[in-house]
Amino acid sequence: MRRDIDVMAEIAFIYPLIALWVGACLLLLLARPLRRATRPGGSAALAGAALLASLAFLVRQGNEGLNVIAFGGSIAGDPLTASICTILLLCGMMAVALAPTYLAARGYDNPEYYVLLLTSLSGAMLMAMARDLVVVFLGIELLSFGLYIMAGFVREDARGGEASLKYFLLGAFASALMLYGIVLVYGSSGSTNIEALRSAVIKESVQSAMFAGGLALVLIGLAFKAAVAPFHQWSPDAYEGAPLPVTAFMSVVAKIAAFAVLIRLADSLAPLHATWLPAVRLLAILSMVVGNVVAVAQQNLKRMLAYSGVAHAGYLMVAVAALGSSHAKGAALDTQTLAMSGAVFYLLAYAIMTMGAFAVLTYVTGTGAECQTLADLKGLARRRPAAAYGMAALMLSLGGVPPTIGFMGKLQIFWAAVAGREMGLAVALALVSVVAAYYYLRVVLTMCFEETGAEPATAGAPRAAGWVVAISATAVLVLGVMPGLLMGLIGMVR
């Protein structure tokens, strides 16, 4: 055992996680008084405080947190970890803001919901910190268990139960595949530590077929969590059945965490690109085509956003491919930097856009029946102009129209693909974006030019969800014009 380990410094590195866990424990201990409180929102406030504390710890670490190696090298900090964790915490705050009114209207504003949300989020952050496949697996499970239960949280809703069970069964299967992959990787290389795998790959001391098989299974497991086609089958049903705030949370957080691991693996195992690059290219093409084409046929907005999520996962896979490809062609280091910072930028963009879109749906839902079909949005520009304008900005951004963050993100990925000589993927990215514009703009058209007889609504909209809409729509526009504001966060990724 090494004697120079500074235990307290290592524990200090996971203070952001500990803050979330302490928050979860407090919510559990105070469950009874919180549930009996006359004023709702107490649980959400406590969860928000835990998230803020976590963010404060993360910020306080600052540059010291960027080169920590803790717990025997199983978790570590670097700029990628720090930026992903920040994005995840921001998503968590938005998800907490969406929940209280929606759940209270259905009689389910229970502290347990926020406990699950906090533990799920800590699992996602653990995945971003992980430098060991076993810790990655631990993070995935911690993330997924909460999501499975949250999807069926409104128990009277049969669709929620269906979503929960489907997600659970398929997710458990994917986890088992991934665990088997980790076993094969361990069997062929003698380690599950990503750094050790990297040096084993460079020294060419691994049994290649078994190692490749293991990597393939790990890739499938992560592709499932990130809803990359053809492993996306669960996502439309799970998104549609789950309560709106849960859909918002799981569509964003699971994808970001899975891509954090994918980016790290692609970066670390770049010397082995000949093995995994064809598979990643195939997943990228499939995901972009399937996501965008099937989304056109959707009348339900939750399903549409699910397929849109599949498409966005495809764009992110292009960045992952560019990361390996830049190594393949011996390109300069800045090509890899371009691919990595592009991917992280796009993850942030995706998080803001998708969270914002679901926030609009939650806002319009208010305390009534869930707003989830295209028809529910008819005449929204007249009924709730502010929400409609926000939704329009978010939809344009999702479609990649300038001057929005979605355009800047897509541009960076396109740029990285060209620099990495992934011309085929770059062309495919540009082509499917045309298809994507159709179904996002259709939402805007429905809101502005189709009328129902409904009167303009005056009250009943949740204020917190309104704030989320306002912030995300503003961020989408401001960061689209001035993406440089983010470079302090993203530019240091490598």
Next chain:
Amino acid sequence: MSGYIPIVVMLCLAALLAAVMVLGSHILGPHKPSRFKVAPYECGVTPVGSARERFPVRFFLVAMLFIVFDVETVFLFPWAATFGAGDKGIKLFLLGEMGVFIALLLVAYAYVWQAGALDWSEGARVQHEATPPEALAVRTPILFGNEGSGPVNLPAARPSGAANV
């Protein structure tokens, strides 16, 4: 690996012996089935009704809680076995680690308690109120045609609700 060969041989022999005994009695033994013989064996008592009874969902809850806390206890044993090694600083650290672990278990326990999952009496009453009338109907026992012929006294038919408590 060669050290394991005797174990493999013994496993094979055991499987072979079991197969010979089961198959042998199946092939060689006389087959004269009667209704009484093929009835399910319930500790020597004549079976009454189906084994697929309704019973309180509380059993599942308690079983699940037991599994959770029981499996957690398993982690204590390797910890206790390795605690002796190492110097004072490491020991203090290990003690702290296990303290955190136990504290987390206590939080879960407190939560389960306040949620009423351990409150058996209240749950049992709720279960009784919820039992539908058809489940409480008197069941007719399965008859084998040999009732009263032997020393076996048929138990009086009873409402299934009584068996639940």
